[in-house]
Every structure is written in C-alpha cells, then in structure tokens.
Amino acid sequence: MSEGTRVERMRQPVALEVAKAAAEKYGVCVRPFTMEVEDRASFEVRYVAVPCGSTVESVCKPCARKAKALRMAHCREGWHMTEEPDFTPAPPSEAQTELLTFRADLVKAYREAVDAGEAGHAEELREEVHSVDAELRQLGVRGRFPTPDLPERPSVKRSTKRRQDSPDLPRRRVEKRTVGREFAGGYRPSMFVTLTLDTYGRVRDDGTPVDAASYDYRRAARDAVHFASLIDRWWQNLRRVVGWDVQYFATVEPQRRAAPHLHAALRGSIPHDTIRLVTAATYHQVWWPAHDELRYPADHVPVWDPDTRQFVDPDTRKPLPTWADAVDQVDEPAHVVRFGRQVHSKGILGGSQEAGRHIGYLTKYLTKSIGEVVEPDTDRKRLHADRLADELAVTPCSDRCPVWLRYGVQPRAAGPRTVPGHCKGRAHRRTTLGLPGRRVLVSRKWSGKTLADHRADRKRFVLDALKAVGIDKPEPDTSQLTWNKVRPGDPNVPPRAHQLMHAIAERTRWKAEYDRALLAAHGAPPDVSAIPDAA
Numbered sequence: 001m002s003e004g005t006r007v008e009r010m011r012q013p014v015a016l017e018v019a020k021a022a023a024e025k026y027g028v029c030v031r032p033f034t035m036e037v038e039d040r041a042s043f044e045v046r047y048v049a050v051p052c053g054s055t056v057e058s059v060c061k062p063c064a065r066k067a068k069a070l071r072m073a074h075c076r077e078g079w080h081m082t083e084e085p086d087f088t089p090a091p092p093s094e095a096q097t098e099l100l101t102f103r104a105d106l107v108k109a110y111r112e113a114v115d116a117g118e119a120g121h122a123e124e125l126r127e128e129v130h131s132v133d134a135e136l137r138q139l140g141v142r143g144r145f146p147t148p149d150l151p152e153r154p155s156v157k158r159s160t161k162r163r164q165d166s167p168d169l170p171r172r173r174v175e176k177r178t179v180g181r182e183f184a185g186g187y188r189p190s191m192f193v194t195l196t197l198d199t200y201g202r203v204r205d206d207g208t209p210v211d212a213a214s215y216d217y218r219r220a221a222r223d224a225v226h227f228a229s230l231i232d233r234w235w236q237n238l239r240r241v242v243g244w245d246v247q248y249f250a251t252v253e254p255q256r257r258a259a260p261h262l263h264a265a266l267r268g269s270i271p272h273d274t275i276r277l278v279t280a281a282t283y284h285q286v287w288w289p290a291h292d293e294l295r296y297p298a299d300h301v302p303v304w305d306p307d308t309r310q311f312v313d314p315d316t317r318k319p320l321p322t323w324a325d326a327v328d329q330v331d332e333p334a335h336v337v338r339f340g341r342q343v344h345s346k347g348i349l350g351g352s353q354e355a356g357r358h359i360g361y362l363t364k365y366l367t368k369s370i371g372e373v374v375e376p377d378t379d380r381k382r383l384h385a386d387r388l389a390d391e392l393a394v395t396p397c398s399d400r401c402p403v404w405l406r407y408g409v410q411p412r413a414a415g416p417r418t419v420p421g422h423c424k425g426r427a428h429r430r431t432t433l434g435l436p437g438r439r440v441l442v443s444r445k446w447s448g449k450t451l452a453d454h455r456a457d458r459k460r461f462v463l464d465a466l467k468a469v470g471i472d473k474p475e476p477d478t479s480q481l482t483w484n485k486v487r488p489g490d491p492n493v494p495p496r497a498h499q500l501m502h503a504i505a506e507r508t509r510w511k512a513e514y515d516r517a518l519l520a521a522h523g524a525p526p527d528v529s530a531i532p533d534a535a
Helices: 003-010 015-025 061-079 094-115 119-138 217-225 227-242 272-281 323-328 353-362 379-393 402-407 451-468 496-521
Strands: 033-039 045-050 190-197 248-254 260-266 283-286 303-305 310-312 335-348 440-442 481-485
Touching: 015 061, 015 496, 045 496, 061 248, 061 353, 061 440, 061 451, 094 119, 190 217, 190 227, 190 272, 217 227, 217 335, 217 379, 227 248, 227 272, 227 283, 227 335, 248 353, 260 353, 272 335, 335 353, 451 496
Parallel strands: none
Antiparallel strands: 033 045, 033 481, 190 260, 190 335, 248 260, 248 440, 283 335, 303 310
C-alpha cells in the first residue's frame, strides 16, 4: 500500500466523529453521561444517556444552544411584565410547625450535651437535627435554618458611614412593587444598562496596555475578584434611590482589555441621571487583612503542624495569625472597588425589534467561555493575559483561599490538605479572568419562574402541539425509578457511539412528528431547538 493511500485513509473521518456530527445536526448531546435506572416494581435495570448540560459550544454545541435559547426565553418573559408576579407564601402547615418545634427541642438538648461535655451524645443530636432539616425541606420549608452551634465570637462590626469621596444618595422606602409605571398612551418602557470598571491605564484598540509597566494589574485583578459584590451593592443602592424593587436579567462579559463589564435588562423605566448618580456613588469595601506584599516565596511557604493543627512559620515554627485575629487588626479596607465613568443606559419598549435585538446582545457570548471571548491571538495579547494571570494567582479570592498563607495569614477552615498558595477557585483560572461567580445574574422576581419551569413550559408546548394532531405522549410514571451513578468499569454500560446512535434515532422520530404538528397547525417550518430530549 503506497504512502499516498495511507495518507488518504488517515484523512477519512472516524466513525465516532461522524456520530458526533450527526448528533449536532439533530440537536443531540455529543457528550452524554450514563445513568443506571432501576425500576423498583419490575426490577428492570437499564442505562440512560443524560445530556451533559454544558453551556459552552466548544464542549457541546447542542446543549449550549439549548441553554442559550432557554436564557433568551427567560429574559424575554420577565423584561416587560405588566402584572406583578404573585409570591405570597403559603401559611405554615401543622406538620411543619410541629416538626420545627421538635427541632427546637433537639437544639436545646444538643447545647445542654455540649455544656455537659457529652461529645458522643451531642454528635448524635446534631445528626438528628440535620435529618429534621432534610424533612422540613421535603415538606416545602425554604430559607436558612439556624445552626445548632452558638457563634464562637461576635463578628467585627464595621462602620456603615458613607465614604467622603463618594456622593450621597437620596434614600426612599422600597415598595413591594416590581413593575415600572405606565406613561401616557399606555407605554411601559424598560431599560438596558451597561456598567464598566474603572481604567487601569491607557490601552490600544486591541485592549492591550500602551505602557505595561504603569498598567495597574493588581487593581485590575482585585476589581475582577470583587466585581460580583460591587454589582450586588449597585442593585441595593438603585432600589433604595428609586423606591421600588427593581428586577433585572444581567450577563457578565469581558471587555477587550480583559476587565469584566455588565449588561443588564431592567424592568421599568428609570431616569438616566439616576442611573449615573447611583453608579458614581456605588463602591464596595473589602475588609480583609492587608495583602500588598508577599511574606513567603513560592518555594518557602508555611507548613502544617499536626500537633497544634495550625500552619506555622517554616523557620520560627510560630503559628500564623488566624483569620479572625487578622481581621480584628484591620483598621481600613484592603481594597475599594468602584465603577468607571462609562455608563450606558437606554429605554426600550416591549415587543419591539429593538427589544429582541438587545436580548440577542445580552446572550450573544453565553455559548463561549470567557477565555474564548478574549482569546489572545497575538504576542502582545498573550503577554497582557500572562501578566493578569500572574497577578490573579497571588490575589486571594475568599476568606478560605490558600493564597492567604503566602501573606502570613491562616485562612478559614485551613487543614492538613490545604496547599499554601494553590487555590482551586475559579477566580484563579486563566479561562475565567478572575470572575469567580456566575455569568448570568437574574433577580428572584424576574419572571416568577425558574429555568426548570421555563424548560417544562417548552416541553409542554411541544407535547400539546403533538397531541393536537393525534400524537399523544403521556408523561411516564417515574415514581418507581431509582437513578444511580454508573459504577467505574461496569461492563454493561453501552459505548458512547451506541448511545449517540440511539439518541439520534429517537430525535429524528420526534422531529418528524413535530414537523407534522407544525405543518398541520400553521404550515410553519420546525424549530429543532424547541424539541425536548427523548430521554
């Protein structure tokens, strides 16, 4: 066989890749994970391929596109609501009150056992309290239950007086209202707002700094880590100024300079001057120990002492200050985060083409990871990304971050498995650019539904369309099914290629049936993204 023939054969697509391409064509997950499903009534065991649910196209395009379509529906349904969603909680039932009374008795007995030094009995009571908490959850009780343990020490109270370098804000009592007011003519516009962080130095058109030596990478890294807290404070200030419970659907995306910024759809109309005033007056103070200079190099870090169960200095063997002790010594915030001067706000009417265009803009980059949005493709961009990543590597992301050990402070919950200077948090990954939280931020009263509710609505729409043309697909009874993770090395698990082929066959059958339903009802082409998974 000649070399050219071998080259041609090596260029032929692999069977699994062909299966993945077919799966993408019909909207089937290309990276499903297998679950073992046991029917307790018939004792039948089968293996079901469950979609991975990834939101990144480079990982799984079908799942990412479905997630984006769901987010777009979520944004559209809540943006221009005209009626207040009903969130009136149901009155507590007798079973709930009795179980909570029983929990109070358990907590009292637990604290008496702790005071008496009966550690074994106290641990049994503590486990019983946790089991009662689980029962209360099953009965429909939401919210946080008080911990059985009393706080070891009172938390440090910080001054809530506004900083003198920030403008004062008018303050109103927040009404229990989420819908904006209606203007003459029946118009009820809403808002689209974009907020950015401050400048850290002049940048070029590609986002790289003009002078890397003077670019403030330290402040850029800290602002990115605490960006979510700054956003939370902005919503709080905005609601206090306008006097009603403003609802929002927002996405966090990186700019070309790799700094995060926020795009938000706000329900209701707010004066542009008010948006700018609140932005200028909003700040977030980080009351952490000072972490400007590293006390320990990467090759000479504190060590864990099993006797004292603390981290100690590698030379003097003296214990490092605990987090609580270090915070007690703080007299001024270690960092203050603010927004930049660039603020964009725009009024938008519901149902208009402009509203649809801005929903697409809000969700434009949700199918890409943050690292893919600002992928460095030149040497200058790579150098900028490296400098920012190096600074993020030594920027603590929380009070439990192991990076604190390099600054001579023991983080909360430090133990023998803590590796000084190495944190697995998302804020330290190059792919997140310092953003530790979620990229989609939705207020609780946005649409009155969760993503699961919107997903169920889409599925119900398809089932109703099929039923209208005589295709009845009743909901299967899952009360007797038990879902378990597949054991490693289970020989009965079908290969991924088999799972993909089975899912493609099911999908094409559903698609053909859905085509019939749409053509019979409207004569419209099918929307493949609306078809639910057969699994």
